[in-house]
Amino acid sequence: MQKNSADYHTSVSIEENVECSKLKPQPAQISFKNLCYSIPIETNKTSFLGKKNVSDSDRFARKIILDNVTGSFNPGKLTAIMGPSGSGKTSLLNLLSGRISSGKVEGDIWLNGRAAGCGSLSLISRFISQDDVMLSTITVKEVIEMAIKFRIGNVSSEEIDRRCSQAISALELEKCQNTLIGNSILKGISGGERKRTSIAMEMATDSSILFLDEPTSGLDMYTSHLVTKLLLDISRSGQTVVSIIHQPSSDTFELFDDVMILSEGKVIYFGPQEDLVPYFSGIGYQCPNFTNPADFVFSNVLNLDVNELEKSKNYDYFTSRSNIRILKIDKLALKWKKSKQYMNIIAKVDEPILNPLNKLNFTSSISSSKQFPILLSRSLKDALRDKLVLRARLGQSVALALIMGIVFYKSNEKQIDTQIQNVLGSLFFGIISQFIPVAIGVLSTFSSGKFVFQREYQNGYYKTTPYFFSKFIIELPIQLICPIIFCAISYPMVGYVLSFKKFAIHTGAMILTSLISFSTGIFASAFFDDISVALALLPMILVLPMVFSGFLVNSGDTLPWIGWLQWISPLKYAFTIVTTNQLSSLTHNNINVGEIKLESLKLGPFGIPACFGFMSFFFLLLSAFSYLALQAFSKKFTPHNSTKTKLANLLGPPDPIFTSPQKAI
Ligand SMILES: Nc1ncnc2c1ncn2[C@@H]1O[C@H](COP(=O)(O)OP(=O)(O)OP(=O)(O)O)[C@@H](O)[C@H]1O
Numbered sequence: 029m030q031k032n033s034a035d036y037h038t039s040v041s042i043e044e045n046v047e048c049s050k051l052k053p054q055p056a057q058i059s060f061k062n063l064c065y066s067i068p069i070e071t072n073k074t075s076f077l078g079k080k081n082v083s084d085s086d087r088f089a090r091k092i093i094l095d096n097v098t099g100s101f102n103p104g105k106l107t108a109i110m111g112p113s114g115s116g117k118t119s120l121l122n123l124l125s126g127r128i129s130s131g132k133v134e135g136d137i138w139l140n141g142r143a144a145g146c147g148s149l150s151l152i153s154r155f156i157s158q159d160d161v162m163l164s165t166i167t168v169k170e171v172i173e174m175a176i177k178f179r180i181g182n183v184s185s186e187e188i189d190r191r192c193s194q195a196i197s198a199l200e201l202e203k204c205q206n207t208l209i210g211n212s213i214l215k216g217i218s219g220g221e222r223k224r225t226s227i228a229m230e231m232a233t234d235s236s237i238l239f240l241d242e243p244t245s246g247l248d249m250y251t252s253h254l255v256t257k258l259l260l261d262i263s264r265s266g267q268t269v270v271s272i273i274h275q276p277s278s279d280t281f282e283l284f285d286d287v288m289i290l291s292e293g294k295v296i297y298f299g300p301q302e303d304l305v306p307y308f309s310g311i312g313y314q315c316p317n318f319t320n321p322a323d324f325v326f327s328n329v330l331n332l333d334v335n336e337l338e339k340s341k342n343y344d345y346f347t348s349r350s351n352i353r354i355l356k357i358d359k360l361a362l363k364w365k366k367s368k369q370y371m372n373i374i375a376k377v378d379e380p381i382l383n384p385l386n387k388l389n390f391t392s393s394i395s396s397s398k399q400f401p402i403l404l405s406r407s408l409k410d411a412l413r414d415k416l417v418l419r420a421r422l423g424q425s426v427a428l429a430l431i432m433g434i435v436f437y438k439s440n441e442k443q444i445d446t447q448i449q450n451v452l453g454s455l456f457f458g459i460i461s462q463f464i465p466v467a468i469g470v471l472s473t474f475s476s477g478k479f480v481f482q483r484e485y486q487n488g489y490y491k492t493t494p495y496f497f498s499k500f501i502i503e504l505p506i507q508l509i510c511p512i513i514f515c516a517i518s519y520p521m522v523g524y525v526l527s528f529k530k531f532a533i534h535t536g537a538m539i540l541t542s543l544i545s546f547s548t549g550i551f552a553s554a555f556f557d558d559i560s561v562a563l564a565l566l567p568m569i570l571v572l573p574m575v576f577s578g579f580l581v582n583s584g585d586t587l588p589w590i591g592w593l594q595w596i597s598p599l600k601y602a603f604t605i606v607t608t609n610q611l612s613s614l615t616h617n618n619i620n621v622g623e624i625k626l627e628s629l630k631l632g633p634f635g636i637p638a639c640f641g642f643m644s645f646f647f648l649l650l651s652a653f654s655y656l657a658l659q660a661f662s663k664k665f666t667p668h669n670s671t672k673t674k675l676a677n678l679l680g681p682p683d684p685i686f687t688s689p690q691k692a693i
Pocket residue numbers: 067093111112113114115116117118119120
């Protein structure tokens with residue numbers, strides 16, 4: 029007897045389904061009907077300064093990106109999506125693969141007849157994106173091995189080697205397998221090799237559905253053909269392969285089984301590749317002999333012909349040209365919807381494969397506890413191999429220490445007034461030199477790594493928590509070593525009190541300052557999407573604690589309504605520690621001048637241990653904020669549905685519209 033829907037959701041698990049399916053992944057068919065995607069765009073009805081009483085519906089119009097797109101992508105087939113730039117190809121793939129978290133989506137998506145909206149397909153598909161962002165400091169082989177390790181739990185090293193070699197040889201990457209990925213500064217593999225590496229990463233592990241966004245762009249004709257042939261082989265193993273493609277050669281074009289042509293978000297044609305030319309000749313567009321059908325569609329069908337251009341002569345050139353083109357696309361879309369080929373597509377969508385999925389259909393990823401050591405070792409390699417950054421950080425500590433040492437050289441031998449002034453100035457200089465450069469340095473390194481994180485997170489390699497902690501732990505030693513080097517050089521040069529205890533307290537305060545700055549930098553890089561905005565705002569974030577550190581403004585003499593800011597300035601506690609440490613024992617003519625100076629500074633009631641406590645608290649608080657900011661960043665590019673909901677959708681019963689008795693009638 030057929031279970032009802034509620035029973036199904038509670039009782040079906042992936043494991044149970046495996047039993048019934050004899051451990052073979054089921055064919056996965058994606059179908060979608062009247063898919064619309066639009067985003068709000070601000071209209072000219074309000075200027076930036078805006079009228080106050082304008083409603084949101086007046087202020088925002090909707091930009092339609094996908095307009096009633098219907099079709100199905102079938103298992104065992106290689107489908108091409110083609111269309112002019114901005115026609116909605118990437119948006120369609122993003123929508124299907126669960127990478128859209130904003131805008132309005134309407135219409136239905138099914139996977140084997142089960143409702144698969146809200147990003148459910150992300151659980152059974154892999155996505156090779158247009159921008160091949162990868163960590164620059166690891167080699168081609170390492171990057172592929174890492175992708176395998178993240179995807180397959182308990183994989184033996186022989187299996188990793190086998191899969192890796194297979195992917196390397198399929199994409200002809202043998203020559204560069206031990207070369208670093210590189211970036212604009214660190215020379216690495218070529219653009220084409222980079223593209224192929226990003227394909228190899230996703231292909232080294234299996235999935236039921238493979239989405240590719242322009243995998244052949246930037247590749248030469250031979251390599252484009254090689255990659256497409258590989259995609260064909262993958263599809264023949266039973267996978268559903270959908271790829272956006274630009275300007276394929278005739279030979280490459282012929283490798284595709286199905287072709288979807290999109291323009292202005294509308295479908296102009298979708299069906300077998302060999303039926304494309306007959307379809308367009310049936311509606312009046314004759315493909316000349318010996319012409320590449322892909323070129324023919326772009327230049328003859330989607331472009332305006334001489335007569336159409338003639339019509340636009342009487343009007344403003346650009347407006348009329350674009351309007352005439354839009355009208356033409358509308359007509360082509362209408363013709364498509366009236367065609368018998370469209371009816372065939374509708375019939376396929378209405379009669380989907382209904383096989384239930386099993387465990388092997390789902391793209392696996394390992395647990396967070398297993399992701400952590402892989403990420404840790406990768407972050408370590410990254411930190412050690414990026415020698416330029418490492419040297420710059422160490423060099424900066426030495427240089428700042430020497431500058432401070434020279435400027436305030438042997439201050440303890442100066443007259444008492446000068447001595448006190450120099451001690452205070454040098455202590456403030458020391459704190460600032462551990463505060464500002466660290467935050468700015470961390471901001472730039474973390475911001476560049478953020479795009480790699482975004483790509484890998486979206487592709488389901490790992491979660492935010494292991495990534496955050498692996499980066500954090502690897503960065504920590506350098507944040508400890510640099511202040512120690514700085515203090516070891518500057519402390520004796522300036523002539524601070526020579527006592528190991530005092531040196532340790534001084535260095536401890538500098539280390540905590542550097543750590544607070546470190547977590548502020550991470551927070552800024554995670555919080556601001558754009559590094560230039562972060563760089564513009566960070567100095568302001570850093571200046572306030574400096575002003576209220578107790579050196580620039582006397583802590584007891586500020587306006588009462590801003591005076592409280594000193595207590596949330598971590599530098600105030602750092603300055604209290606280092607000045608108390610140096611001045612409390614400073615005497616002159618048997619008078620404790622240091623204590624007198626400390627009293628006049630009105631640094632507050634807290635002693636050195638309490639100040640260390642406050643600084644540690646600030647470090648932990650800012651670290652927690654940076655973690656939360658990274659979590660929020662990762663949520664921005666994934667739909668807000670839990671894996672449980674997505675699983676329930678895919679493992680539930682087929683949509684009643686495909687199984688109801690009325691349908692059979
Ligand atoms: N989040 C968004 N906000 C504003 N506009 C968007 C958004 N997403 C897509 N668009 C717009 O929707 C249209 C389709 O974009 P899409 O990236 O899907 O096109 P495409 O066909 O893949 O183009 P290309 O071949 O150049 O990559 C473009 O005009 C794009 O500017």
